[in-house]
Amino acid sequence: MGDETERDPEATLEEWKESMQDEHERAIAEPDPDAAHEVEGVVQVSYRVGYDYDPDEGLVVAESEQVDERGEPELLGCSCGVRGMTREEAREHLAAARGAE
Known part of the structure; x- marks a missing residue:
């Protein structure tokens, strides 16, 4: 047992992060030619919602107002299946996918 080399957890984590980053970069640059490629993103828009109390229904929406613009x-x-791309990475991914068609 004393001759087993213990791995540094921080080094293991860094190796994992590097391998995941390498895989991510490959997936961006070398898209699957047989897959569909449509890029999308998700944004949230906030609303302020006011409620009234109804004895039969409980709280009911009385008014709502959008408080910020879609970003x-x-x-x-x-x-x-490729996730977490910046706009530049997404552009690169679609350009590579279009070139592979």
Whole structure:
């Protein structure tokens, strides 16, 4: 037991992060030619909602007002399964997919 080398958890975590980043970069640059490629993102818009009390229904929405504008998503995903892309990475991914067609 004393001759077993213990792995540094921090080093293991860093190796895992690097391998995941390498895999992510490959998936962006080398899209699956047989998959559909449609990039999308998700944004949230906030609303202020006012409620009234109804004895039969409980709280009911009395009014709602949008309090901010729709922004641009920070990260994008592709229908082929690649997630967490910046706009530049998504552009690169679609350009590579179009070139592979």
